[in-house]
Amino acid sequence: DxxxxxxxxxxxTKRGQNVTFRCDPISEHNRLYWYRQTLGQGPEFLTYFxxxxxxxxxxxxxxxxxxxxxxxxxxxxxxxxxxxxxxxxYLCASSPGTGWGNEKLFFGSGTxxxxx
Amino acid sequence: AQKVTQAQTEISVVEKEDVTLDCVYxxxxxxxxxxxxxxxxxxxxxxxxxxxxxxxxxxxSGRYSWNFQKSTSSFNFTITASQVVDSxxxxxxxxxxxxxxxxxxxxxGTTLQVKP
Numbered sequence: 001d002x003x004x005x006x007x008x009x010x011x012x013t014k015r016g017q018n019v020t021f022r023c024d025p026i027s028e029h030n031r032l033y034w035y036r037q038t039l040g041q042g043p044e045f046l047t048y049f050x051x052x053x054x055x056x057x058x059x060x061x062x063x064x065x066x067x068x069x070x071x072x073x074x075x076x077x078x079x080x081x082x083x084x085x086x087x088x089x090y091l092c093a094s095s096p097g098t099g100w101g102n103e104k105l106f107f108g109s110g111t112x113x114x115x116x
Numbered sequence: 117a118q119k120v121t122q123a124q125t126e127i128s129v130v131e132k133e134d135v136t137l138d139c140v141y142x143x144x145x146x147x148x149x150x151x152x153x154x155x156x157x158x159x160x161x162x163x164x165x166x167x168x169x170x171x172x173x174x175x176x177s178g179r180y181s182w183n184f185q186k187s188t189s190s191f192n193f194t195i196t197a198s199q200v201v202d203s204x205x206x207x208x209x210x211x212x213x214x215x216x217x218x219x220x221x222x223x224x225g226t227t228l229q230v231k232p
């Protein structure tokens with residue numbers, strides 16, 4: 001069990017550029033979540049996958065955001081035409097997803113995005 | 117609508133003092149789950165406890181204890197004999213029981229500083 005890993009840890013970009021983050025969940029975890037956390041706030045849900053299917057997206061996830069989980073393994077979160085308001089910590093979490101929901105989530109260390 | 121409120125933004129104590137972190141929640145679900153997570157400076161949220169709405173028994177785990185009171189919609193967390201290593205941001209979170217998403221609604225977090 002190597003834990004949830006996220007790459008990169010930090011990303012600095014200029015407004016208008018596209019960025020992509022990667023998350024590798026714990027092996028054999030069926031569920032994968034993306035959250036966003038701004039300074040001084042708790043994480044906010046963005047989206048989640050059950051295997052390769054994206055089952056729910058928050059209204060926070062504008063059209064500029066897209067997430068994928070091909071083959072139900074790692075996931076990517078892409079932000080197109082970044083804006084300064086996108087600056088935040090992007091957290092990935094996974095859970096076994098073998099039973100009813102509400103299992104505990106295992107979080108990665110996050111990707112800190114700064115948009116200049 | 118679901119909501120979690122952690123009214124204490126920051127708490128500072130001296131080592132060995134006891135400290136209680138407050139959490140108040142709102143939900144219309146009769147079945148729900150409450151969580152506490154710890155976020156150290158490294159950024160990775162660490163699961164501490166999960167409690168379902170039908171189990172109001174208090175729980176103790178070493179120096180940690182939790183007091184769940186449905187009558188006041190509160191799920192408070194107490195650290196006994198605090199240590200410097202307890203310094204972190206602590207989040208209370210709520211999950212709907214009626215859905216199978218496992219999605220968490222987080223409070224704003226309480227930053228705990230334990231001074232030597």
